[in-house]
Amino acid sequence: MQEELNQFERNKVWELVQRPTHQNVIGTKWVFRNKMNEEGSVVRNKARLVAKGYCQKEGIDFDETFAPVARLEAIRIFLAYAGKFEMSMMGELTFFLGLQVKQLKDGTFISQTKYTRDLMKKFGMEEKSSVKIPMNTSVKMDMDADGKAVDQTRYRALIGSLLYLTASTPDITFAVGVCARFQSAPKESHMTAAKRILRHLKGCQEVGLWYPKEGGFKVVGYSVSDYAGCRVDRKSTSGTCQMLGNRLVSWFKEEKNSIATSTTEAEYIVAGSCCAQVLWMRQQLRDYDIEEKEILIMCDNTSAIAITQNPVLHSRTKHIDVRYHSIRDHVKKKNITLEYISTDKQLADIFTKPLCESRFEELKNELGLIELS
Secondary structure, eight states: OHHHHHHHHHHTOOOOOOOOSSSOOOOEEEEEEEEEOTTSOEEEEEEEEEEOGGGOOBTTTBSOOOOOOOOHHHHHHHHHHGGGSOOOTTOOOOEETTEEEEEETTEEEEEOHHHHHHHHHHTTOTTSOOOSSSSOTTOOOOOOTTSOBOOHHHHHHHHHHHHHHTTTOGGGHHHHHHHHTTSSSOBHHHHHHHHHHHHHHHTTTTEEEEEESOSOOOEEEEEEEETTOOTTTOOOEEEEEEEETTEEEEEEEEEOSSOOSSHHHHHHHHHHHHHHHHHHHHHHHGGGTOOOOSEEEEESOHHHHHHHHOHHHHHTTTTSOGGGGHHHHHHHTTSEEEEEOOGGGOGGGGGTSOOOHHHHHHHHHHTTEEEOO
């Protein structure tokens, strides 16, 4: 309790003032908890002094309620920057929101090793052999209307667990996204594909994201689209990732709601999504006194890049939803710059299609997915 009060004093959390006469005063209370590590062992006894917010009455003490929301991207940005921070009396961060965190002299390592092991036990994969890639390049998944149905509840539980794992294992994002499409009527073929992802994870349970201290804080985005890649409805699969120096802090894989009429249109739309994300990251970095001026977005489609720079080409794309054209304004204002990158160097490829083992391992290394020795 004394450590908590000393911390308030050091950080100047509050200042003592005269009690107001015409306002309700909210009291405080002590909350005692045991802090546990990822194995469930007690590592620290914690005492927290908190305000009795439940004593407030709506319309008297407050009119609106705001709930803080933690975005994983913001957390990863913080962890990438955290090696300049002094540790508080709470001690070193080791376990947060299900993520295991190891802070070392030369960087920070994030993984979900314990959760992965528990998943192997839950779905009976302990005796199964491992595989190198989460999805075979020759597999073309569809609704499999004539296939044998499987337990929908169990299939959904598996997909939900795998989606949770993508917080630290982005390399399975595409495979999990494909399997997630069939949750309404899963068949044996879909369950086999989902369990293959578990077999892949079994062979790399210790793998996680590495955030080195060195490398700077330059923001670079990568955007790519697999045109008409979905076998079911021929919609395009888009993927982007954002790097902070040489650290992966944000990524997503998405199947578009509408069908693009060309590769250029699909690439242009996903570049707009990537633009929105890097601009959000720029705003977050301002909290750390880091100012990013002209942010690079790497795209492997020259026609999509041309649309952002050429007003004549821009006039030929009126059929594209107006919200996607904001990227052209940001290029004009020099908030971002689109640059061409060859497909063999496109990091976001791993989020849009199944890859062969050599290409898959190459991109994992480029994204900072390593096994901590």
